[in-house]
Amino acid sequence: MQRFILNPILSKEFRSRMRSWKSPLVISLYLGTLALITIAYYWVKQKNMMYSGFGPNVGPEIYVVLTVFQLLLVSFVTPAFTAGVINGERERQTFDLLTCTPLSATAIVLNKLFASISYIFLLIIASLPAFGVVYFFGGVLLSEIVQVFIIYLVTALTFGTIGIFCSAIFKRTQVSMVVSYLIVFIFLIGTLLVTVFLQGMHSGAYPVGQRTVPLIIYLNPLIALFSIFPAYGIPYFVSDIIQQIFYRNGMAAAGIQTIAPWQYNFIINGIIVIILLVATIILIDPVGRFSRFKSKRAKQEQKVEDSKDEQVEISG
Amino acid sequence: MLVVNNLTKKYGKFTAVNNLTFKVDEGSIFGFVGPNGAGKTSTLKVLATLLKPTSGRAWIAGEEVTEHPERIRRLVGYMPDFFGVYDDLKVDEYLDFYAASYRIPADYRKNIINDLLELVDLAHKKAAYVDTLSRGMKQRLCLARCLVHEPALLILDEPASGLDPRARVEIREILRELKAMGKTIIVSSHILHELSEICTHMGIIEAGEMVITGTVDEIMNQSRVGDSIEIRVLSKAEEALSLIQGSGLNGIITGDNVLQVAFEGTEEAQSNLLAGLVQNDIPVSSFAASKSNLEEIFMRVTKGVVR
Numbered sequence: 001m002q003r004f005i006l007n008p009i010l011s012k013e014f015r016s017r018m019r020s021w022k023s024p025l026v027i028s029l030y031l032g033t034l035a036l037i038t039i040a041y042y043w044v045k046q047k048n049m050m051y052s053g054f055g056p057n058v059g060p061e062i063y064v065v066l067t068v069f070q071l072l073l074v075s076f077v078t079p080a081f082t083a084g085v086i087n088g089e090r091e092r093q094t095f096d097l098l099t100c101t102p103l104s105a106t107a108i109v110l111n112k113l114f115a116s117i118s119y120i121f122l123l124i125i126a127s128l129p130a131f132g133v134v135y136f137f138g139g140v141l142l143s144e145i146v147q148v149f150i151i152y153l154v155t156a157l158t159f160g161t162i163g164i165f166c167s168a169i170f171k172r173t174q175v176s177m178v179v180s181y182l183i184v185f186i187f188l189i190g191t192l193l194v195t196v197f198l199q200g201m202h203s204g205a206y207p208v209g210q211r212t213v214p215l216i217i218y219l220n221p222l223i224a225l226f227s228i229f230p231a232y233g234i235p236y237f238v239s240d241i242i243q244q245i246f247y248r249n250g251m252a253a254a255g256i257q258t259i260a261p262w263q264y265n266f267i268i269n270g271i272i273v274i275i276l277l278v279a280t281i282i283l284i285d286p287v288g289r290f291s292r293f294k295s296k297r298a299k300q301e302q303k304v305e306d307s308k309d310e311q312v313e314i315s316g
Numbered sequence: 317m318l319v320v321n322n323l324t325k326k327y328g329k330f331t332a333v334n335n336l337t338f339k340v341d342e343g344s345i346f347g348f349v350g351p352n353g354a355g356k357t358s359t360l361k362v363l364a365t366l367l368k369p370t371s372g373r374a375w376i377a378g379e380e381v382t383e384h385p386e387r388i389r390r391l392v393g394y395m396p397d398f399f400g401v402y403d404d405l406k407v408d409e410y411l412d413f414y415a416a417s418y419r420i421p422a423d424y425r426k427n428i429i430n431d432l433l434e435l436v437d438l439a440h441k442k443a444a445y446v447d448t449l450s451r452g453m454k455q456r457l458c459l460a461r462c463l464v465h466e467p468a469l470l471i472l473d474e475p476a477s478g479l480d481p482r483a484r485v486e487i488r489e490i491l492r493e494l495k496a497m498g499k500t501i502i503v504s505s506h507i508l509h510e511l512s513e514i515c516t517h518m519g520i521i522e523a524g525e526m527v528i529t530g531t532v533d534e535i536m537n538q539s540r541v542g543d544s545i546e547i548r549v550l551s552k553a554e555e556a557l558s559l560i561q562g563s564g565l566n567g568i569i570t571g572d573n574v575l576q577v578a579f580e581g582t583e584e585a586q587s588n589l590l591a592g593l594v595q596n597d598i599p600v601s602s603f604a605a606s607k608s609n610l611e612e613i614f615m616r617v618t619k620g621v622v623r
Contacts (some may be wrong), residue, residue, distance in 0.1 A: 008416035016404040093400035097461070100364050101417040102386055102392045287368045287385050 007107050009098075013115030023119075030073060030123050034066065034130045059137030064229055066134065067148045070112060070127060071155060071225055074120060075188060079180035081116040082163030084173040086284060091173060110202035113164055114158075120156045123150060126310045147228045151262060155221040158269040159184055165276040168283040191220040215268075217261075224265035244273050317342040317469055317500045318363070323372035325358045325524075332358040334524035335372065340469075340517065345495055347515035347532075348504040349614060353525040356504040357397060360473045363502070364394035377468050379419055390418065393462030397474040397504075401454055403447035407438060410446050410457065411464055418465035432460040436490055452483025459490060470494065472503040476510065488514060521607055522618045535613060545586065547575045547593070548602035556598045563592065579605070 016022055041062060086109075089095040098108065119260040134140050162183050166176035217223055259267075318340040325333040333355040340346040350356050361367040363374055365385040374381045381388050383393035402410060410428050415425045433439040436456040441449060449457065455475065462470055475491070476484045491514050494501060505511050512532055528535055539562065549556050553573045560567045560577055567577035579586065590603050 008413050011416075012402070012405070012409075012413050015409070016402065019404055092402075093396075093398050094402060095362075096364075096366055096394075096396050097399055097414075097458075098417075100366055100389055100392070101414065102389045102419065103417050104386075287382055288365045 007103065007111045009103065010115050013112065017119055019113070026077075027123060027126055030077070031126055031130065033073065035086070036125055037069045038062060038066055038130055038133055039208075043283060059134050059139035060229075063134040063140045063145075064132070067129060067225060067229075068222070070251070071152060071221055072188070074124070074152050074156050075184050075221065077123065077160055077186055078116070078120055078159040079163040079177060081119060082113065082160045083167050083177040083180040085112040085164055086167040087118065087171055087173050087176055087279070088167065090171065097277075099284070099286050105281045108284065109164060109168075109280050113160055113277075116164075117153075117156050117160050120160070121129065121153065124152050125155075144228065147262075149226065151221060151224050151228070151265075152231060154224075154266055154269050157273055158221075159187075161273045161276045163278075165280045168280045187219050188222060191216050212223035215264075218264035218268050221265060224262035227261035266293075317344075318346075318374070318376050318502065320359070320363075320374045321372055323359065323362060323374055324370045325355070325362060325367060326370040329394060331524055333362075333369075336521070336524070336526055337410050338526055338529045340500060340518050342500050343498050343518040344500060345491070345514055346502045347511035347518040348502055348521065349508060349511065349518060350504075350521035351618060354521045356521060357473055358524075359521070360394070360502070360504060361396075362470050364392055364471050366387055366394070390465060391468045392471055393465070393467035393469070394471045395462050395473060395475055397477055397591075399458055401446045401449075401457065403445065405446055406442075407433070407444055407446060407449070408442045408459060411460060414461050415464045420465060428464060432463055435463070435493065436460045437486070450483075452479050452486060455479060455483065455487060456490065458485070463494075468500065470501040472501060474504055476505060478594055484510070520614060520618065527618060543579060543605060545577045545579045545589070545603065545605050546570075547577060547600060549573050549575070549593075550599035550601055552598050555596070556593055556600075559596055559598070560589070563589070565589075 042058075045058075045061075075081060086095070099105070131145060134145075159180075163176070163180045166180045166183075167173070170176040170179065195214055198214050320336055320338050323336040324331065336359060338346075346375055348356050348360070358367060358440070362369045363376065363381060365381055365388050368382060376388055376391050379387045379391065402413070405413065411429045411432060413427055415428060418420075420428065430439070430442075433442055436459055438449075438453060438456055438460065441453065445455065446454065459472075459475065463471070472491075476487045479487065488510055491501065491503070495514060503511065503515070515532055517530065518532050518535055520527045520535070547556065550573065553569050553575060556571055557567055557575055560575065565577055565579060567575050570576045579587075579589075586603075586605060590600065593600050593603075
C-alpha cells in the first residue's frame, strides 16, 4: 500500500501547489466567499425583521445555507484542480519522463487524485471557523457537521475522479475542463431537471406518497446533503425542493426509505469512482501492465514467430 | 546489452518501424541515424517502454521490453527529443523527485544528486529554480535525470537538438565522459559528424527499415565508392574535363567552372594531375581532395524517402 500512497508524486504536488502564490489566493477567495454568504444571509434576514435577537432557527438556517454553498464551491473548485493533471503533464511534455520511471499507472493516478483532494480537504478544514458562527447561535450538533463533511469528501472524490478521467481521455486541458464542468453541472442541475420532468409526466398515475423517484436523482450531492439536514432548521426553499422531488415532506423521505438518499449517493458515487479510476489507469498505462489480458492467440502467434527465429539462428 | 528482433510499429495503416533488427553490445555507443520520420523515435520509445510494438521483440540485458516493463524501466535511462521540466521545482528537488520515483533511499539521494550535478556541470545551479535555466542547462539536467538510477542502458533521442553550438559541445563532452565510464548508450541525432566522433557503432534507418548497421569503420568502408577531387577553374572548364577524361579519370562539371573528379590514387598522382592541367594552360584556382564523410555515406545509402 505504501508504494501507492507515500509516493514522490504526492510530495512533489504538495510542494509545487503550496509554493505557488495561487494557493493562498484560492484559500482567501474561498473563505472570503463563504464569510460573505454567511454575513449576507444574516443581514437579509435581519433586514426583513425575521429575527428579533437570536431565534432558535438562526443557527440551523445559517448552517444549511453555509453547507449548501460550501458544497457548490467544492463542486466548482474540484474540476479546476483535477481536470488538467494528466493532460497538463502531456502539455508540459513531462508525461513520458514520468511514465518511464518505475511508478505504476495506478500510483500516478491515485497520488495525483489524492494530492488534489487533499487540497480541497484543506479548503474544507479552513472553512471550519465559518461553521463556528453556527455554534455561536446553537441548534446544530457536531455529528451533523461531521456528516456534512463526509458528503463534501465523497463529492470531491467523485468530481475529482471525473476530472482526472477527462484529463486522461482528452489531450487538451481546456477541453477536459469544459467537459468536467459540464458533467458536474449535469450532476447538480441536470439530475434535478430530469427528475422534476419525470415526476411531472407521471403526476396523475400514483397518489402522493406512493410515487418513487428515479435513481438518477441520487447522483446529486445536493439531495444527499438535504437528506441529512436537521428538520427543524430547513429554510423554506430547501424543504420545498425536497418536497417537489420526493413528494413528501423533507426528512420524512429519508425516514420512510430503507436506504437514505445520502447512502444511495455514496453507493452510486463509489461505483462511479471505481470504474473511472480503473479506466484512467488503463488509459495512461503506455505498454500496459494490463497486457496480461492480451489474447492467448496473440501470445501463441508470438511464440511461433520466436521459434522460427531461433531455428533461423541455429541453421545460420 | 540490447537485441532488437523484427520490431514493427504501426499507427493504423502507417508503418513507422518495419521489421527492424539490430543489436547493441555492452559498453558501446550506438548512433541511430535517419531522416525525420524514419522511425527513430518510435523505436526508442518502444525500448523505453513508452510504446507497445505491433510485432517483434526487444531485449535489454536479457529482459523482454513488453513482458517486464517495470524491470526495463530500472535498466534504462531515457531522454526524449522533446521534454519539459517542472518549472516550480529547484534543480536538486527535480532530481530528488526522479530519484525517489526510482525508489532510491533518501540517504543516498543527496550524494547521487551532488555527483550528477558535478558531472553535468550544474553544481552551481543546485538551488536555482528549473525555469531559470537556459535550454542547454535544462538539456544537461535531463541527462542527469536519466542517470539518477545508474541505468545499464542510456537511450538518448536527439540530445543536442535545438541547442546552440556551445551547448552542443557541452553535451558531447558529457557523452564522452559517459563513454569513458563504460556506459552503453544508444543515441539518435541528425548531426552526423558529432556522432562519428563519439560512436563506436552506427545504424542508419530510413522509412522504418535499417539500411545499414555495424561499427563506424565498417560502415565507412562498406559505403565508400571512392574519394574525389574538387577542381575550380577560372575558365576552360570543358577543356579541363576533356583533359581529365583523356587521362582515364571520371569527372563531371558540377557547377559554374567547378569539376568533381572521382580519384583514388596517391598524393603524387594528384600532383601529376594538377601539373598536367596547369601545363595545358588551364587556369586552376582551387584543387582540393575530399574524403568520404558520414554525411556523404548517409546521402548514398538513403534514398531520401519522405513519408
